[in-house]
Amino acid sequence: xxxxxxxxxxxxxxxxxxxxxxxxxxxxxxxxxxxxxxxxxxxxxxxxxxxxxxxxxxxxxxxxxxxxxxxxxxxxxxxxxxxxxxxxxxxxxxxxxxxxxxxxxxxxxxxxxxxxxxxxxxxxxxxxxxxxxxxxxxxxxxxxxxxxxxxxxxxxxxxxxxxxxxxxxxxxxxxxxxxxxxxxxxxxxxxxxxxxxxxxxxxxxxxxxxxxxxxxxxxxxxxxxxxxxxxxxxxxxxxxxxxxxxxxxxxxxxxxxxxxxxxxxxxxxxxxxxxxxxxxxxxxxxxxxxxxxxxxxxxxxxxxxxxxxxxxxxxxxxxxxxxxxxxxxxxxxxxxxxxxxxxxxxxxxxxxxxxxxxxxxxxxxxxxxxxxxxxxxxxxxxxxxxxxxxxxxxxxxxxxxxxxxxxxxxxxxxxxxxxxxxxxxxxxxxxxxxxxxx
Numbered sequence: 388x389x390x391x392x393x394x395x396x397x398x399x400x401x402x403x404x405x406x407x408x409x410x411x412x413x414x415x416x417x418x419x420x421x422x423x424x425x426x427x428x429x430x431x432x433x434x435x436x437x438x439x440x441x442x443x444x445x446x447x448x449x450x451x452x453x454x455x456x457x458x459x460x461x462x463x464x465x466x467x468x469x470x471x472x473x474x475x476x477x478x479x480x481x482x483x484x485x486x487x488x489x490x491x492x493x494x495x496x497x498x499x500x501x502x503x504x505x506x507x508x509x510x511x512x513x514x515x516x517x518x519x520x521x522x523x524x525x526x527x528x529x530x531x532x533x534x535x536x537x538x539x540x541x542x543x544x545x546x547x548x549x550x551x552x553x554x555x556x557x558x559x560x561x562x563x564x565x566x567x568x569x570x571x572x573x574x575x576x577x578x579x580x581x582x583x584x585x586x587x588x589x590x591x592x593x594x595x596x597x598x599x600x601x602x603x604x605x606x607x608x609x610x611x612x613x614x615x616x617x618x619x620x621x622x623x624x625x626x627x628x629x630x631x632x633x634x635x636x637x638x639x640x641x642x643x644x645x646x647x648x649x650x651x652x653x654x655x656x657x658x659x660x661x662x663x664x665x666x667x668x669x670x671x672x673x674x675x676x677x678x679x680x681x682x683x684x685x686x687x688x689x690x691x692x693x694x695x696x697x698x699x700x701x702x703x704x705x706x707x708x709x710x711x712x713x714x715x716x717x718x719x720x721x722x723x724x725x726x727x728x729x730x731x732x733x734x735x736x737x738x739x740x741x742x743x744x745x746x747x748x749x750x751x752x753x754x755x756x757x758x759x760x761x762x763x764x765x766x767x768x769x770x771x772x773x774x775x776x777x778x779x780x781x782x783x784x785x786x787x788x789x790x791x792x793x794x795x796x797x798x799x800x801x802x803x804x805x806x807x808x809x810x811x812x813x814x815x816x817x818x819x820x821x822x823x824x825x
Contacts, residue, residue, distance in 0.1 A: 401817070404567070404782065407784075408564075411567050412592070414559075416550060564599070569788055573603075573792075580605070581599075584598070585598060596823055600819045603787055603821060604818035607787065607790050609790075609794065611797060612796035613812075616649075616651055616707055622700035624737065625709045627642075627710060628763055628769070630759060631662055632749065636668050636672065640669070643676045643678045643707075644675075644807060645810070646706075647677065653678045654700045655669060655680040655708075657711055659712055663685070690732045693732055694736070722766055743770050746759070746763050746769045750785055760795070770795070773800070773809070777802045783821065
């Protein structure tokens with residue numbers, strides 16, 4: 388069985404988040420005033436009726452209109468002319484029976500007018516052609532359905548399941564985005580963009596999701612900044628911080644594996660000496676990633692371990708030193724003191740270190756993850772983010788909220804427990820996955 392691609396894993400990882408946003412958008416779209424096709428079909432029914440009608444109109448119009456109408460008045464007086472038909476009783480004129488000819492020859496035979504008395508009966512034959520034009524005006528109104536082509540042209544716009552993006556619908560969409568953990572700021576921005584580009588337009592639910600995906604991507608693009616190894620002299624020191632349980636230790640190992648795949652040499656420093664079994668856990672993941680680790684006793688001084696790590700990395704030509712730290716947010720003052728000490732030690736060896744301070748966020752915390760950004764920015768000077776556990780939550784929309792509210796670079800995202808489930812952040816793909824249109 389072939390290994391699923393990163394895109395497939397991303398789709399699976401964001402499945403719950405995507406489903407949650409899709410449900411909320413569907414509810415918002417359902418509450419909007421829909422424009423059903425039924426009304427259009429009812430109006431369109433007469434459109435089919437006139438189509439056969441024009442076929443009847445051309446048939447009667449050519450025959451009676453040109454012939455009888457202009458000549459009927461001229462035949463009123465020569466109606467007695469058919470008398471020659473009575474005179475042919477003498478046998479010599481039966482050959483002149485072509486009664487059709489008298490129409491073209493009305494003038495030469497008016498001499499027989501003295502004997503019209505017997506032929507008044509033929510006069511009623513004249514009104515018969517008059518009856519033919521009578522029904523014709525009834526059929527003439529048939530062309531009135533000329534507006535039908537306009538309805539036919541408008542029908543495509545009245546697709547089933549469309550709704551007009553008015554203020555009410557936009558309010559519903561904004562609420563749906565907030566409920567999906569995209570945050571009030573991002574939701575308001577997306578609503579404003581939708582109003583600017585599509586206000587008053589009939590939109591399908593799919594088109595709405597496409598538009599939301601594009602606006603989410605617009606928020607994420609500026610913060611999609613990869614973690615680049617550029618420090619000189621080496622090593623580049625990456626300080627990894629985060630609360631206990633955020634996936635910080637496993638993320639360090641995945642980051643080491645990722646950097647190693649890019650042909651960088653990596654060394655890990657087990658600086659979280661406070662949490663029980665943290666050192667052993669990092670040692671296990673270091674073995675899986677195939678990288679070395681610097682460690683000390685549990686409860687030891689984190690700054691001394693970092694010092695040893697920088698010294699070894701410098702002596703052996705290691706490209707990247709990744710440092711694990713404690714995540715004791717319940718005692719912010721102690722954490723600030725510990726991180727400050729680590730910075731002082733690094734500064735003695737390399738004034739530019741640490742080059743990166745990466746905060747690992749647990750997506751399952753939803754909006755609470757944003758408060759962690761506030762705290763760690765204050766105590767550690769966060770320079771970038773890595774979002775983890777996106778595969779186990781429906782609250783991945785917090786990624787968008789963090790990008791909109793803080794503008795910090797998002798270096799990578801994690802969507803699983805495997806060593807290679809951490810990858811660079813692709814804003815276009817993530818936006819489409821979140822909106823359910825990938």
